[in-house]
Amino acid sequence: ETGVTQTPRHLVMGMTNKKSLKCEQHLGHNAMYWYKQSAKKPLELMFVYNFKEQTENNSVPSRFSPECPNSSHLFLHLHTLQPEDSALYLCASSQDPGNEQFFGPGTRLTVL
């Protein structure tokens, strides 16, 4: 597998469920990112990790909980989400923060 992969590609969950999104990069990069893309809106940065350390949290509600166990893997744990959290969640990586970013295919999340 090459590039940036994300699983699952589609997810439907209720407001009381707990689920996790997974991202894996095979590019040897040090930085990883989570973005949210809601309908008719530009991509919004959520979190930045550099060498497994969170360097940015863009005022994201605590019902979204990121985890970065190593430089190749990034998770987004979801709990008690709201219908307005339905969106496309995109993961990206770059060699270092500020370098060219490469994106995964995204997880399309629907919260019922």
Add this chain to the structure above:
Amino acid sequence: GIQVEQSPPDLILQEGANSTLRCNFSDSVNNLQWFHQNPWGQLINLFYIPSGTKQNGRLSATTVATERYSLLYISSSQTTDSGVYFCAVESGSRLTFGEGTQLTVNP
């Protein structure tokens, strides 16, 4: 924060036509990227172009950093060029995206 404006918001072309997409940004940036988002949501890297001009096949891009804008040129458009084109600027290690240009190329 930095503002990114893309124009036009929507563009409809006949196959074979040429087009120019514009990206204006409100402050100095370290880098700029152009992406094509396909109908399935995948963001495909087109150019990483903090300044100057680059070409890749039928696509080319020019960034004039001192005047805070970038242009994406698409020549001899094809139906597969349809999708949303995003400009994103990097400042302080974060990418800020514009709202995109929705391009439709009709056969």
